[in-house]
Amino acid sequence: MKKIVMGIVAHVDAGKTTLSEALLYRTGARRKLGRVDNGDAFLDPDQLEKRRGITIFAHEAQLHYDDLRITLLDTPGHIDFVAQTEQVLQVLDYAALVVDATNGLTGSTLTLWRLLARYHVPTFIFINKTDSVGADPQAILTAVQKTCSPGCVMFDDPLSEEAVETIASQDEDALTEYLEDDRLTPATIQRLIRERKVFPCYAGAALKLTGVDELLAGLAKWTTPFTPHQEFGARVFKVAHDKGDRLTWLRVTGGRLQAKAEVLDGQKVNQIRDYNGDKFNVVQSVPAGDVCAVTGLNATFPGQGLGVESDQGQAAFQPVLSYAVDPRGNDIHACLTALRQLEDEDPQLAVTWSPHLQEIHVHLMGEVQLEILQQLLADRFQLNIAFDQGQILYQETITGAVEGVGHFEPLRHYAEVHLLLEPGQAGSGLRFTNKCRTDVLDHNWQQQIMTSLGAKEHRGVLVGAPLTDTRITLIGGRGSIKHSVGGDFREATWRAVRQGLMELCAQGKCQLLEPWYHFRLTIPEEEVGRAINDIQQMNGTFHLGTETGGATIITGTAPVATMQDYAQTVRNYSHGQGQLECVVAGYQPCHNAEEVIATHHYDPVADLDNTPDSVFCAHGAGYPVRWDRLPEMAHFPYQKNPK
Incomplete structure (x- = not known):
């Protein structure tokens, strides 16, 4: 039997959950067609989801059609929860993108399309609500072809000659095959779908079950099975808490996951659960390709790779607002404990605690997510709390190149690091590279520097916001066989980043982003x-x-x-x-950078956790040196105008 993991994604109210219910009903997985507005949708089992009438959490269902077994992962539709949707995309073989025939290609739909491309997820498109007044499926298809890809093709059965010609034109080898044989083999079409060159489109009304059978038949005919690794591998896409158990949801990508197996240092899988909706069976092992939830792991996070899988990079979507918690008479530490558990499930909450101010801050995408967070705290932890109006989460970048120097030389310690800071592409985050020769700096010391670069969130010098869109390259440094230890290079590395930023700020080449x-x-x-x-x-x-x-x-x-x-x-x-x-x-x-900078009153030199100054040694004692004196005092040659 062919097995695939498929997710359904859509803009809120496009009919995503309705399509999921229709697929379950038409395959016999459910005897009754559930509805969102009735509160009996199989993939919205949480009470909060029933009350709000929207999908908030990712849920799993199993269904069979002919010789195809589909593990279906439903995802949140509201754009405030796009981070959870992004986590699910990392484990999919295929996705079904639902497009509302009445609203067309909304901004949220296009955002999901870009995410599907980012994670290279082969995609089927279902144009929904074609029975609604004003619906124009052909106009929607034309818009999809123009905006998303010309490879979006209506997949009638059998395929029309025009459709086959369009499919063939998306790939040089396929076009050659079509011109020679006047046809395309199913294997060729499957390959084009898998490579995201062709996107099968279907149309119908999920609520009335029209078009659903055609979509199922298309999935059975045009998908290909998952190809696993030989060695054990898995990817985490969700963390949840259920009746005292911490659940790690993952997809096995290679080998076989066994109960009691050690998959992290010192951590073993205790129980393996095979879920279908909100019910599960306990199993002893899971083969490659399957999805499961496990207990016993306490240090996992969404996007984490296990075994041969590596961790995913930074998510495409990050929260843009910060809110302060108003405990409303509740114990502030009880609020912090509850929020820490929710942060365990969604690390992007980025819960911070200020002991000095006795204040908690959380990071969120928008108003709907804030409302859901308040309700979760009330339902799960009996905490009725409020939040302030929210503050913008700024970022900082640079617009010029500079060599940053960090020197750390208290008594019996020694390290000097030289880094080249250059502007990166918008949205690229931080990129670390190494161009230092081993005859200049020992390989082990270089490794300590590169590790230190990635071990800290680097902050800008305008308002102390996170630094982004910057390339940082190790280009030189000095160490001492007698006195250098790993911590010395960490200190010198962090100071080198800040010193370079101060130099650029003095040149007017630091930029505030919003x-x-x-x-x-x-x-x-x-x-x-x-x-x-x-x-x-x-x-x-x-x-x-x-x-x-x-x-x-x-x-x-x-x-x-x-x-x-x-x-x-x-x-x-x-x-x-x-x-x-x-x-x-x-x-x-930032449209009003000067105003924002003035409001923050940030002093980068006074930020001792992110100091740009260095430490030198003379007469048996260490002494501080201001950042602007580093070029003249550096032990390794300094380049004033690096290239």
């Missing part, structure tokens, strides 16, 4: 002038779209800081007829 939204505003025609004026006041850009049914669609970008509360304003002045959809578009230069 998060921006892609927005889609649907507004009555008579309110267009008001909306455009508001967008301009918010320092946004805009483009007027096609009018539909007396409404105008305005798309564009704007800073999160100015637009985050605009949805309520739209509802008020449009008397409920306007709708604003916002998707985080990444970070761009």
